[in-house]
Amino acid sequence: MRLIILIGFFTSSLGLYRHRHVRAVHDGDTGAADSYLEQFGYMSSAKSVKLHSTSERTEALKSFQRFNNLPITGKLDHDTVHKMNTPRCGVPDMEPSSDGLPKPYKLGPKWTKKNLSWRVTNFSDRLSNSVLKSEIARALKAWSDVADLSFTEVSSGEDIKIKFVTGSHGDNGPFDGEGGVLAHAFFPQNGDAHFDEGELWVVNKTGTDLFIVAAHEFGHSLGLDHSENDDALMAPYYTGYITNYQLHPDDIAGIRSQYGEQQNPSPTDPSPTDPSPTDPLPTDAPRPTPAVTVTPPPVDNRPELCFNGYEATIKSKKIYEFDSEGTRTRVLKIKKEKGRKILPEKTRAAFAVSENQVYMLGDSMAWQLDLSTLTISSESIKLISEEFPGLPSGTEAAMLYDTQTVYFFQSTMYYSFDLQTNTLNGGPYDAAAEFIKNDCEVLK
Ligand SMILES: [Zn+2]
Ligand SMILES: [Zn+2]
Incomplete structure (x- = not known):
């Protein structure tokens, strides 16, 4: 019973993949061409060891x-081979039917609501979290600018789950590393979008441009299928970075046929000088910088490090550094000390207090990393209850607000801690109500 449900789900939303990767197709390599034609729905899968007949392949x-x-x-001529080797979306173009003849998909199913929420659950090591999320928001906005839709980032209960993953990742469309399939997404009422972490994701430059690929995948998330118009965003192939990208009339017609025209054009993003929220701030907490967002801090499994324009994330024993554009510049590795594990515990949160001094927090321990030597001294390893007296356990993110105040985020709440007096200023406070944005922008 369970198996039947799963097969039905994938048939209707992503197409039935076999567990194989797109491999390079060479002139005359009918085996590789058959795999490709099967994977993208032009030919039904060959039964057991029986190969496809020549006439079947010709039709496909x-x-x-x-x-x-x-x-x-x-x-299998030169143009065809060239097209097959072009990086593309993993969603099939055609629906293989029982009679073996491929049929184009029609429009996919659509959402029964127009206000949709999204969340990134697995970030990319290639881009900083803040830049990645702003590209995701921009890609969604391309659709809500022209159709009656709106999108909100949430920290739980999302409609559209977005993740960067490698290889097999729990559905029937394993990723294949650099090139080949770049991403895929599920039609409503699922809407999830998966991106191959094996790609060299970039923003606003040549490489695999996240905005273009994400905008295409969100077309699927919203119920659009591949277009036969080469110039449409919903064509299955990646065409490269385009400055000031605008949706093609074919894409606009498609999305409007699903949701209608946008009735309430969104105003431009609120400026950081907008009036402060009316909610009174706790008097014992330093006043945060002006309102920038109402989104509670994201709960990510990859702590961010921000200090005077320095932006990095920590994943296991590695530190990924980014430039001001959000593109990864360096990967640093924390050194192992003799007779000790590299990290006392899995890192849950981290914050920099100076150019070279970083505090890291696990579930019960806190320790300090020297960024200049990439070492953790044994003396710095303490219980959180000793290092930050009064702070409850469960910190998921942290940031230095001014030279002495640290905010510790736990779910949608935060605590304020004074590093100089080594005391808790107060908390828990509602992070969303107080308009704190927990990323590097606050410090810039
Ligand atoms: Zn696609
Ligand atoms: Zn997937």
């Missing part, structure tokens, strides 16, 4: 060529 190649506006030769 013709429908592939027709879909992609190539000369219809029915042969």
